[in-house]
Amino acid sequence: MPETVLAVLTAPDAGREAPEPFRFVDPDTAVLQVRDLGATRGDGVFETMGVGSGRAQAVDAHLARLARSAAMLELPEPDEAAWRAATIAVAERLAHHAEGFVKLVYTRGVEGTGRPTGWVLGSPSPDHTAARTAGIDVVVLDRGLPHDSAGELPWLLQGAKTLSYAVNMAAIREAKRRGADDALFVSSDGFLLEGPTSSLLLQRGDRLLTPSTSLGILAGTTQAEAFRFGRAQGLTTSYEVLTPDALADADALWLLSSVRNAAPIKAIDGVARSIDAEFTSRLNAHLLARRD
Template identity: 50%
Template sequence: MTGRFALMIDPVAADEHRSDFADTFKQVDAAAPALSVGELSTQRGDGVFESIGVVDGHAQEVVPHLERLAHSARLCDLPAPNLPQWREAIERAASQVGGGESVIKLILSRGVEHGPTPTAWVTAAPATDFAEVRKNGVRVVTLDRGYDLDAAERAPWLLLGAKTLSYAVNMAALREARRRGADDAIFLSNDGFVLEAPTASLILRFGDSFITPAPNGGILHGTTQLSVYEHLEARGFEVGYDRIPASHLTAADGAWLVSSVRLAAPITAIDGTEIPLNSPLTTELNTYLLSPRT
């Protein structure tokens, strides 16, 4: 794939009998203007999205990504996406990429202000080369997310469990991490529990057990984390979810940031404390994550 591919979607009501949505798609020039100036995704970040890794033309983890898109839409009071329609759009976008790694983005916004329907589109583009990060790892710092672990339950209007287009805070956290001499960050609740990274899930290893923060408190249930757990369970390891005190981070026997495009990036240091790097296991995880998965 040499450039980008973009497909605008005309949202349609759910129709279990419909099998072809070709007339609801419009391919547009990915380098040309396509959105109205009144579009709320750009004015207010009022929408949701998903990023799907593509390996040699195969879109990975499509089902959990679509389920999470629907979950985010529900939290944001957006119309429920027609998942068969989105699946067909993903297949069309995946067919436009060549070998190697690419990324498909799904975007569903509230549309034009006072408009009748949401705006929806899918893009495909070459992925960033993360080979070095997967091999050599990342150094991270912890950052206070500014709310306690129960905030999402008390204040659902904060949309802490939705993957929204409002990513300014996440990007600011990455810039702050780099100002502190690190590559990435891990968010902590202000009552001292581990949350997630700005653009990734966190997996910790303690002996032969692997643990990730429980998907509450505004933590997204990571699609790649689910795939890693599937592989680890098949290998006989114990996996689980829990509330993880921040003090446990530097006691881990291994740690990874995992996401759909970067895949498994080993953490080599947390707040300056070195974390053991298991290169063979990391290579095994990334080999699995690069294999075709639905």
Template identity: 50%
Template structure:
């Protein structure tokens, strides 16, 4: 059986000056029951999460993931995570990881309905093997996300831009992509602009400039995308955030889906139209993404 590791984060006592959570966590048996039947994360998906890639025991981009966890908590009106405590929990989980690639997941739920405190836990497990996907690439289809580009600004209650546990639509999109003979999907707005993939950010290349969709469309800010942009800028490339029309996808020099665990997967086709793939450049990108990154 593959190894697993889990711990729970204990709520702070009322009035605790250190924030919403005390500086304590408890290691638990990952195979044992841990959640109440009243837990809102399982009943309603009422919570947030982060997935942190771990390479040979080193958790990648921890600060960026914790910053996004705090951002998601604010959007969802959840108690603000105590960053120091979560950082210690991530370190404990990463220390339990074996060699190679693993994934540490952070979950914060509203807890039991009408309960006194939220529920929080961290798990670690071996990551799936994405070596072949990074090398051969993925075929994608575009799928309408069902809202116009200006909706996130007009309807903040939709929680667009937060990394919530409500991933049913994302998983349905991946199933639809496979039904259409593709490997993954790119969400688009109903008025014809590019957003993101169900579980990844999108990066496009035009000459020596790398572009990703601007976050004002309710896009989740990608920790891997931000790190990769910083690396590309150090290499002398230009980077940009832009509003991208769906029709522009077929005209780029290269494109990738990037995420914390899969890393960079080159896109080989969009809606059946082939895209160029630079295998050597992709390998160099993934070499950077597999290096220790704080």
């Protein structure tokens, strides 16, 4: 069975008829034109979701977020049915792997054509056991924008999951230069935000907290599922505007993402933090088994 699976959408935007919603393509075959604005300008959006034994996880939530991000970029509305069909089909071809992921990419297409480009790429996941059990070291980095800038500066596309991820990747490289595994962004005026590719989750007593999406951060699909799990355990959940003092006050901390799932934070800026191994194990078991 192939390790990597690629499906190219025939008509990724709504309103255009196509003989078939997608076609499978050899992932080693060149299919993206070099003039595609996704490649030349990062003008597009994407989603990544986990796959468990051939079943894509949280499909509804990811497709809804893909559509929200596309709207923020004024891209044509994605054809939800086509994206869903391609996603499910690619995930099914990963059934021989316990864990995998699919990445949905939707770009503005080749400049001047008015025809967007879309594809779904699937692959087995790396082994995240160490991050999920031993935990990760995190450094706090300034994102360089005040916490209330999203409404005033909509052209910065805060809260959209765009292909322009160079800053996010640079932040992770900076974290590694500092001897850590990952980063946590704060606003220039001192409010907690998110990781470069993850959401922040805090536990304080019987409460689970996460920074408010009003701060121009991405609404996390895994974080939302963690909230559902927490409420089923009798915990209360809330979105809040938090300062870094909340990190010191928390009983436990995690960075959450669709493929790594819940990674407990064991140190922040070199200061050791305790982790809740038992809760983390139950949360990750739930996340790995989740479906729509």
